[in-house]
Amino acid sequence: MNGPFWDAARAGELRLQRCAGCDALRYPVSDICPNCLSLDHRWERVSGDGEVTSFGVFRHQYRPEWPVPYTVALIRLAEGPTLISNVIECPPEDVYVGMPVSAVFEDGIPKFAPRRGGR
Amino acid sequence: MWGKAAIVGVGASRQGKLPGETPLSLAHEALTAALDDAGLEKGDLDGLLTMPGTTSPEGPKHYLTLGGHLGINPKLAGSLVAGGSTAGQLVQQAALAIDAGMASVVACVFADTARTGGSRFDAPAGRGDSWGIWGMFGNAANSALTAQRHMALHGTTSEQLGWVAVTCRKHASLNEHAVMRESISLADHQASRPIVDPLKKLDCCLISDGAVAFIVTSPDRAEHCRKGGVRLWGMGQGHTLQTFEHPEWWYLPHQRDAIHRAYEMAGIGPRDVDVAQLYDNFTISVLLWLEHGGFVEPGESGPFVEGGERITFGGELPINTAGGNLSESYMQGWLHVVEGVRQIRGECGERQVEGAEVCLVTGRGMTLNTASALVLGR
Numbered sequence: 001m002n003g004p005f006w007d008a009a010r011a012g013e014l015r016l017q018r019c020a021g022c023d024a025l026r027y028p029v030s031d032i033c034p035n036c037l038s039l040d041h042r043w044e045r046v047s048g049d050g051e052v053t054s055f056g057v058f059r060h061q062y063r064p065e066w067p068v069p070y071t072v073a074l075i076r077l078a079e080g081p082t083l084i085s086n087v088i089e090c091p092p093e094d095v096y097v098g099m100p101v102s103a104v105f106e107d108g109i110p111k112f113a114p115r116r117g118g119r
Numbered sequence: 120m121w122g123k124a125a126i127v128g129v130g131a132s133r134q135g136k137l138p139g140e141t142p143l144s145l146a147h148e149a150l151t152a153a154l155d156d157a158g159l160e161k162g163d164l165d166g167l168l169t170m171p172g173t174t175s176p177e178g179p180k181h182y183l184t185l186g187g188h189l190g191i192n193p194k195l196a197g198s199l200v201a202g203g204s205t206a207g208q209l210v211q212q213a214a215l216a217i218d219a220g221m222a223s224v225v226a227c228v229f230a231d232t233a234r235t236g237g238s239r240f241d242a243p244a245g246r247g248d249s250w251g252i253w254g255m256f257g258n259a260a261n262s263a264l265t266a267q268r269h270m271a272l273h274g275t276t277s278e279q280l281g282w283v284a285v286t287c288r289k290h291a292s293l294n295e296h297a298v299m300r301e302s303i304s305l306a307d308h309q310a311s312r313p314i315v316d317p318l319k320k321l322d323c324c325l326i327s328d329g330a331v332a333f334i335v336t337s338p339d340r341a342e343h344c345r346k347g348g349v350r351l352w353g354m355g356q357g358h359t360l361q362t363f364e365h366p367e368w369w370y371l372p373h374q375r376d377a378i379h380r381a382y383e384m385a386g387i388g389p390r391d392v393d394v395a396q397l398y399d400n401f402t403i404s405v406l407l408w409l410e411h412g413g414f415v416e417p418g419e420s421g422p423f424v425e426g427g428e429r430i431t432f433g434g435e436l437p438i439n440t441a442g443g444n445l446s447e448s449y450m451q452g453w454l455h456v457v458e459g460v461r462q463i464r465g466e467c468g469e470r471q472v473e474g475a476e477v478c479l480v481t482g483r484g485m486t487l488n489t490a491s492a493l494v495l496g497r
Contacts, residue, residue, distance in 0.1 A: 002247055026364070034361065054265070055264065056315040057315065057316035058256075058260070059315065060257075060259075060312070060315065062256035072255045072260060074264060074363055074369070084363060097268055
């Protein structure tokens with residue numbers, strides 16, 4: 001179900017599902033459109049531009065493979081859907097709600113970095 | 120007002136760190152206490168509704184294990200898993216069954232050995248892809264997102280969150296059954312270890328062993344019970360089962376829905392509430408409930424809790440009078456119902472809210488998705 005999302009990410013692109021029934025762009029990946037229940041969709045490349053709507057900085061280390069600190073954020077894409085991801089290439093102290101960010105790909109995983117030319 | 124069912128018995132086991140106990144031994148302790156509180160016997164029960172704890176591997180078949188061990192063969196049975204809103208939801212299910220004549224005396228039971236039984240509260244959420252891909256583990260992180268955005272939009276501060284922790288600890292100090300009774304200061308809160316910014320250790324609830332039980336019956340039958348009944352004047356639920364794909368998920372609109380549905384059923388508004396038991400997995404939750412319950416305008420909860428006076432005894436709205444999940448014990452909101460009943464009965468001693476006639480009890484669970492509310496009164 002989520003194969004095309006990850007195939008695109010490995011190729012350095014962010015692709016989301018657009019419903020063939022109601023035209024809504026959606027994320028998280030699902031076989032079903034939560035708006036109109038259509039089972040038909042196509043994959044569409046999005047800009048990768050968005051803004052941080054909220055974030056948390058992990059200070060307690062939950063897993064050995066995740067050394068702290070690191071930032072987990074909700075990113076609202078310019079096209080509408082929200083992703084959960086990391087803000088990287090930026091000290092946690094400098095992340096803020098409303099921060100313009102752009103998608104970057106780290107080991108085939110979509111993450112976000114401060115947008116060049118952003119505030 | 121509705122009032123077609125009443126809580127007649129509440130009981131809790133010992134709480135805290137209880138090595139050697141099991142969910143079954145603790146459930147026995149709590150249910151026995153609740154039956155005694157009601158002046159009823161096991162044979163009077165014809166309903167059993169349960170919530171499996173984190174250390175009950177049978178999951179939604181928990182009612183079967185518990186009923187089997189306790190020798191209960193009821194007309195109504197089942198288990199529900201909705202985290203912190205489960206207690207309220209099960210009371211509601213019991214009340215509706217009683218009103219419909221499907222059962223007459225229903226026990227609701229929760230037991231867990233989360234403290235000593237090896238529970239891990241570090242699972243990632245997610246649907247489709249695990250949020251663990253991005254290191255989003257545990258429960259504090261979800262509430263950290265809520266807190267961070269509330270701070271950005273409304274200027275809410277960590278110190279304001281701290282006042283919730285300090286006030287709940289003060290209330291727990293008046294509760295001989297509370298796990299954490301030693302007083303803390305705002306400086307202690309500020310100095311506590313960061314977990315997921317902006318939340319610190321003292322913004323987080325406890326992890327506890329223990330069990331809680333309630334007995335629900337009809338108003339007629341309640342008159343013959345040892346302490347009478349505390350009526351369910353209003354009940355409500357709300358659920359945002361989507362997460363971040365719902366633009367307002369972070370603000371938990373279902374909490375507002377649950378409370379206002381309960382208000383409408385009870386025919387009351389926020390000014391009629393004398394005392395509130397607000398689900399507090401993290402301090403930020405209390406701020407949101409205050410806004411959702413209409414006690415303050417959206418965004419104004421931070422200044423409201425500052426200093427603690429408005430949310431303690433003698434204040435505009437005493438909250439979590441037994442200490443809550445933050446300081447009494449983490450029974451996933453079940454003890455909030457117990458304290459609500461006891462406040463309405465007027466049996467809380469030095470932590471009794473004078474003239475408490477209406478108590479609001481709220482719960483919320485899962486990845487911040489589910490909410491329940493009860494309006495209790497005489």
